[in-house]
Amino acid sequence: QKEVEQDPGPLSVPEGAIVSLNCTYSNSAFQYFMWYRQYSRKGPELLMYTYSSGNKEDGRFTAQVDKSSKYISLFIRDSQPSDSATYLCAMTPNSGYSTLTFGKGTMLLVSP
Amino acid sequence: GAVVSQHPSRVICKSGTSVKIECRSLDFQATTMFWYRQFPKQSLMLMATSNEGSKATYEQGVEKDKFLINHASLTLSTLTVTSAHPEDSSFYICSARGGTQYFGPGTRLLVL
Numbered sequence: 001q002k003e004v005e006q007d008p009g010p011l012s013v014p015e016g017a018i019v020s021l022n023c024t025y026s027n028s029a030f031q032y033f034m035w036y037r038q039y040s041r042k043g044p045e046l047l048m049y050t051y052s053s054g055n056k057e058d059g060r061f062t063a064q065v066d067k068s069s070k071y072i073s074l075f076i077r078d079s080q081p082s083d084s085a086t087y088l089c090a091m092t093p094n095s096g097y098s099t100l101t102f103g104k105g106t107m108l109l110v111s112p
Numbered sequence: 113g114a115v116v117s118q119h120p121s122r123v124i125c126k127s128g129t130s131v132k133i134e135c136r137s138l139d140f141q142a143t144t145m146f147w148y149r150q151f152p153k154q155s156l157m158l159m160a161t162s163n164e165g166s167k168a169t170y171e172q173g174v175e176k177d178k179f180l181i182n183h184a185s186l187t188l189s190t191l192t193v194t195s196a197h198p199e200d201s202s203f204y205i206c207s208a209r210g211g212t213q214y215f216g217p218g219t220r221l222l223v224l
Contacts, residue, residue, distance in 0.1 A: 008153075032212070034212060034213075036215070041203070041218070041220065042217055042218060043116075043118075043205050043207075043215040043216050043217045043218045044156070044205070044215045045215070046114075046212060046213075046214060046215075049211075049212050088155065088156070090213075099146065099158055099161060100158075100213055102155045102156050103155065104154070104155040105155050
């Protein structure tokens with residue numbers, strides 16, 4: 001079993017839809033969870049950064065972490081064509097000096 | 113804030129030549145920088161962790177004599193691909209740690 005599992009997609013939705021992106025993980029030591037957005041041929045851009053279990057909201061984006069289930073989600077409300085990108089989840093045991101473990105990324109396509 | 117730049121954004125070189133890629137943290141100091149490579153439709157693969165003033169730590173399977181990393185200051189790390197071959201063609205991305213990891217825009221290397 002890989003440390004972080006993420007469905008590669010593509011996930012196709014119409015504009016305005018609510019999008020749910022998910023990752024599961026196996027390492028219970030992970031405490032910090034991140035979501036990155038990567039446009040084609042660009043570097044990843046940090047979207048959300050959360051610690052431990054709970055929800056965090058930022059505009060149209062909501063990140064959820066359920067450590068008991070080892071499951072994290074990113075919700076995008078009122079999705080826009082400009083949200084079309086690959087979304088990578090990442091996690092680490094601590095925020096300081098540890099490297100990140102990434103999912104493979106989910107490609108999202110939002111059609112007008 | 114938290115801007116990371118990379119230079120060049122794209123480079124084409126002949127087989128056997130060496131290529132240097134620069135990674136700079138523009139508005140914060142980074143004692144630790146990371147170098148990744150990414151193949152098409154694949155996730156990020158960590159190559160090495162670069163610590164200012166000390167030797168880089170390479171991931172298993174990454175040739176340290178081929179991928180030379182220098183982190184001479186708190187805002188600059190360089191990756192030199194020595195004697196590049198076509199199989200080294202890839203998208204190279206750096207990140208700098210400032211709380212979490214912030215990524216540069218990437219460098220696309222094509223070795224002919």
